[in-house]
Amino acid sequence: MKKTLLLCFIHGFKGNESTFGDNYAFTEHLRRLVAAALPKIEVKAIVYPKYETRGDLGECVGRFNDWLLNKVIDLEVAAGAPSPTIDPSVHVILIGHSMGGIVAAETAITLASEQPIHGSTNPATDDNPKPNAAGAIPTPPPQPPSPNSLMFPYIQGVLAFDTPFLGISPGVVAHGAESKITTASTAISQLSGLTGLWGGARAAGAESSAMRNPPAPALPAPDRNDRDKPAAANKGGWGKWGNIAMVAGVVGAVAATGAAAYINRDQISQGWSWATSHMEFVGCLARKEELRRRTAYMVRLNEELGVGFGNLYTRLGKAASSKTSSIGTIVSGQRTFCVVPQRDQAGDWREAINDKATDEIEAHMAMFEPKENPGYERLAMNARDMIASWLQNDWYESSFGDTIRA
Numbered sequence: 001m002k003k004t005l006l007l008c009f010i011h012g013f014k015g016n017e018s019t020f021g022d023n024y025a026f027t028e029h030l031r032r033l034v035a036a037a038l039p040k041i042e043v044k045a046i047v048y049p050k051y052e053t054r055g056d057l058g059e060c061v062g063r064f065n066d067w068l069l070n071k072v073i074d075l076e077v078a079a080g081a082p083s084p085t086i087d088p089s090v091h092v093i094l095i096g097h098s099m100g101g102i103v104a105a106e107t108a109i110t111l112a113s114e115q116p117i118h119g120s121t122n123p124a125t126d127d128n129p130k131p132n133a134a135g136a137i138p139t140p141p142p143q144p145p146s147p148n149s150l151m152f153p154y155i156q157g158v159l160a161f162d163t164p165f166l167g168i169s170p171g172v173v174a175h176g177a178e179s180k181i182t183t184a185s186t187a188i189s190q191l192s193g194l195t196g197l198w199g200g201a202r203a204a205g206a207e208s209s210a211m212r213n214p215p216a217p218a219l220p221a222p223d224r225n226d227r228d229k230p231a232a233a234n235k236g237g238w239g240k241w242g243n244i245a246m247v248a249g250v251v252g253a254v255a256a257t258g259a260a261a262y263i264n265r266d267q268i269s270q271g272w273s274w275a276t277s278h279m280e281f282v283g284c285l286a287r288k289e290e291l292r293r294r295t296a297y298m299v300r301l302n303e304e305l306g307v308g309f310g311n312l313y314t315r316l317g318k319a320a321s322s323k324t325s326s327i328g329t330i331v332s333g334q335r336t337f338c339v340v341p342q343r344d345q346a347g348d349w350r351e352a353i354n355d356k357a358t359d360e361i362e363a364h365m366a367m368f369e370p371k372e373n374p375g376y377e378r379l380a381m382n383a384r385d386m387i388a389s390w391l392q393n394d395w396y397e398s399s400f401g402d403t404i405r406a
Contacts, residue, residue: 003399004075004090005038005156005391007031007045008068012098012163016050019097019368026368026380030095033384038391040399046071057284061106068092068107072153084152091156091395093308093387098364101163101311102284102294108155108307109297112147147305157308157390158298159383162364165295165311165346166339167285172360292344299345308390309347312382313338314363317355317375337364348386352379 009027011019020026027045035043048064072092076084084090094104284290301307316335337360341349355374357363366372367379 001079001081001089001400003041003395004079005034005041005043005387006072006075006090006092007034007043007387008071008092008094009045009047010064010094010096010100010103011048011050012096012100015097015100017047019100020047021368030380030383033380034387037384037388038396040396041391044075057102057106061103061110064103065107065110068153085150088152088154091154091391093157093159093390094155095159095161095383096163097161097367098163101158101160101165104158104160105163105165105294105298105309108158108301109294111151111153111155112301112305112307113145113297114148147301149305155307156395157310157387159308159386160311161367161379161383162314162337162352163311164285164338165298166291166341167288169336169339169360171335172337295341295346296344299347302347306390306393308386310386311338311347311349312352312379312386313340313349314357314360314367315351315353316357316360316363317353319354319356319358335360337361350382350386352382 007027007030009020011017017024021029024045024047027047031043031045048067051060051063072088072090073084075090076088079089081087081089094107096102096104298307298309302309314337320335336351352367353375354363354366354372356372357366363373368376370376373379
C-alpha cells in the first residue's frame with residue numbers, strides 16, 4: 001500500500017495561517033523538499049485553521065486533536081486501509097511555530113499516554129519544593145504512563161520552530177527593558193494584577209475579581225472560509241510587545257515576563273479579561289516543572305517509540321550587537337528567543353541564524369519570510385533533513401506503489 005506522510009502545521013500565540021508565509025509558501029516549500037527526500041511515500045501538507053490562543057491550553061489541545069483525528073480518518077478511508085489503528089497508512093509530523101510547538105508536543109504526549117503534561121503539576125510546590133513540617137521534601141507528581149505504540153493518529157514526529165520548550169530567554173526582556181524603563185510608573189500597577197497567573201501571591205481582591213470575570217475558554221478552530229479574511233497588519237497580533245513585559249524585567253519577574261512578552265500592548269486597553277484569558281494560554285511558560293516534564297517525555301517518546309523531536313530555534317546574527325546596560329552585557333552570539341538546553345537531553349535542537357534581524361522577537365516572527373530571514377533556505381533544508389531522518393524505519397520501507405514525485 002502506498003503510504004502518506006501528513007505534515008500538519010500549527011501556528012503560535014496570536015498567529016494565523018499566514019504565519020507560515022503568504023499563501024502558505026513555506027508549507028508547500030517544505031512539502032516539496034520532504035517529498036523529494038522520501039520518494040516511496042506521498043507527502044501532504046495541511047494547516048490547522050486559525051484558532052483562539054486563549055483560555056485553557058488543554059481545551060485547545062483537545063479541539064486540535066479532534067480536528068486532526070477527522071482529517072486522518074478521511075485519508076485512511078480514501079486509502080482503503082484495512083486496519084488503520086494497528087497498521088496505519090498515514091503517519092503525521094506535527095509542525096508548530098512558537099506556542100504551536102507546545103500544542104504539538106501536548107498532542108503527541110496525550111495520544112501516546114492518554115495523560116497530558118499540562119495541568120499535572122502544581123507551580124506553587126513543584127517549581128520550588130520545600131520541606132514539610134516533618135522536614136521531608138514532598139513527593140513529585142507521578143510521571144505519565146508508558147507510551148503506547150498503537151496511538152491513533154500515529155505521530156511520527158514533532159518539529160518545532162522557535163518553541164520555548166524550556167522557557168523564553170531572559171535576554172528577550174533584558175535587551176528591551178532599558179528603552180521602556182520610563183513606562184514603569186504607569187505599568188507597574190497593571191503588572192501586579194498578573195501575579196495570580198504564576199502561582200505567586202494572590203490578593204483577596206484579585207481573587208474575587210477573577211471569580212467575577214472567569215477567563216474565556218479556548219474556542220474551536222473556525223471554518224476554512226475564515227482564511228479569506230485579511231490578516232492583521234501587526235503580523236499575527238504581536239505588534240509592539242508592551243510595557244508589561246518591560247516592567248516585569250525591570251522588577252525581576254523574569255518567569256512571569258516569559259509569558260508576558262507575548263502581550264500585545266494595544267490589547268491591554270480592552271480590559272484584563274482579554275489579557276488574563278490569553279495569559280492563561282501561555283501561562284505554561286512560567287511553570288518550570290511542567291516545561292521540564294513535557295520535554296523529558298518527548299525525549300522518552302523518541303527513545304522508546306522513535307517519535308522524532310526537534311526544535312529549530314532562532315539566534316541573532318550579524319545585525320545584532322552586544323549591548324551593555326544597567327541590566328548587564330548581552331553577547332550577540334547568544335541572543336536567542338528560547339532558553340536553549342545546556343546539559344539535559346531535550347531532543348534535536350538546531351540554531352536558525354538570522355543575520356538581518358536586530359532583536360529576538362523580530363527574528364522569531366520573520367522565520368518564514370525570505371525577505372526578512374536570510375537563513376530561510378537553510379531553515380527549510382534543516383527541517384527537511386530532520387523529518388527525513390525520522391522516516392528511516394520499516395513503515396517507510398514497506399510503502400509501495402507508484403513513485404511519488406514532488
